[in-house]
Amino acid sequence: MDTFSCAVRPQFGRRVSCTLLAVGVAAIVASCSWMGAGSVSPSIGEAEFSTGPISPQRVYYNIDLRLNRAIADAIRQGLGKGAGQSEAAYISEPPAHGLFCEVSLDRQPRKALSNLWMLASVLSLGILPFYDDEGERINVRYDLYVDRQFKRSYTYVVSRRGLFWAGTPLIKPFLPPSWSESIIDDQVWNSAFRATARQFVMEIIKDGV
């Protein structure tokens, strides 16, 4: 019994530690930003909005407060700036007078095949390239109310698509200018939500609300 356990256990232990080591190395390599490149859309800079019209009215909004706080904050800022203020005013129900929008986020699930491909790429330490054209997609819907009356809905898609591959640095010069390593930067991701809010305010002004 003792001889058996002495012969088998070290081999089993070595296999487990090798697997753990491989998974650990894969996780570290996968977190390296130089292996990834991609784009976040919409990627509209603040300068592009500065020439746009500003809503003369304060914009009230409602969003599920349990959602990602950074995204909710970006939307609040975007709605506020569109109305010439630092931030929009939150209110849980439409006010009797004024512009109000109910903001909802709908995350589109990633395809199972895409998840498998990504996992295989990470486990191969980036040797197997992974490209996701559809990527992460979130529909941002703004339901507009004026004086408690529903007017219409505006929907925007925030998405990020990208490439994960060990050879990414070699092809970077040939990638479109909108592609960068900042795909994993939360600030870039959040600014896309801010852009949808600014776009929404611009559109409702254009629609004559």
Next chain:
Amino acid sequence: MKVHRFLQTQYLFAVATFFAVALPGCAIHAWRVAPTDVSEEAIASYAQEPGAVIYYNVPAVFEKPLSRDTADSLERVQSAQLFTELLGNELTKNPTFDKAILTSVAPERGYYVSVDVTHVPHLSTESALKIIMCSVTFMIIPCYIDDAVEYRINYHLFKDGKVLKTYHWMVQQKSLTWNLLLLAIPFIDSWTAPPWMEPKEKAFAETSKKFWRDARADGHF
């Protein structure tokens, strides 16, 4: 010899199991609104105003997120969110108002209450001595304290954009630390009210009843 060693091992195992099971559960706590001398009035006796709305705000919910959240900041946010929900439920229980609407800015017309929660570090000499006694005896001497952690809940009441008054309430933590507490847990809930282990945010929201009572006594509603 072998039997003796076996018994020794069993004994060590039993002691280790006891400490592993008993020690992690050796402290429990509960939150309560600091008592006052004023008698409670039944909320059902309040006058009704059909269609009346009160706006409320918990500014902590709308604070800007940090660029990198810490465990402390996340706990603070979750606490503020839970408190906001519970406070909304409590405010709608008042028959004077049909609705309680959460907002981040004071409305131009109507009643508006902004509620903030401040942690007040406080520990009396008596409580500090109790903690020391409990610690040096490896928690064999139980330690019961009811003033170690305090929160001040401030209600700033406005009407038509003007400040009417600010009301303050205290929520205190009472805690019991004891090595053998695990054995006593089945009996503890029946000894005390409110029940142990309820979130502090529930006690925060309960202060709204005292707020109603005092604001009514001041003739604001």
